[in-house]
Amino acid sequence: MTGELVFQKALMQADRGDASGAEATLRSLLSTTPAGALRVRAMIVLGDLLHTHDVHEARRVLTDALATIEQLGDADDLLDAEAARARELLASQGRRR
Numbered sequence: 001m002t003g004e005l006v007f008q009k010a011l012m013q014a015d016r017g018d019a020s021g022a023e024a025t026l027r028s029l030l031s032t033t034p035a036g037a038l039r040v041r042a043m044i045v046l047g048d049l050l051h052t053h054d055v056h057e058a059r060r061v062l063t064d065a066l067a068t069i070e071q072l073g074d075a076d077d078l079l080d081a082e083a084a085r086a087r088e089l090l091a092s093q094g095r096r097r
Contacts, residue, residue: 003029003038010045019049035072037079040065044082051089059093062086 001009006029013022026046033039043065050058069083 003033007038007042007045010042014045014049019052023049035068037072040068040072040079040082043068044086047086047089051093055093059090062090066090 006025010022010025010029013019013025023046026042026049029042030039030046033042043061047058047062047065050061065086066083069079069086072079
């Protein structure tokens with residue numbers, strides 16, 4: 001199964017309410033996916049899922065996603081929306097403390 005298909009599987013799991021399954025699928029995907037748009041997208045979704053029950057891990061994942069976006073530079077302008085979502089989640093974590 002391609003990385004994109006695995007990512008779509010995780011999204012379907014999350015949509016169906018299987019957050020733990022989606023987390024496991026995303027972690028598996030991240031263990032084999034090099035830096036790039038797919039990795040960033042998977043990190044942001046994972047951070048979003050973790051945001052509800054593991055704020056510290058969510059912060060780590062989202063911070064890593066933003067760092068990866070910075071490393072990619074202008075190589076992928078399509079990640080602007082993902083970066084905005086990561087920043088939004090990180091900002092909301094600051095309000096929850």
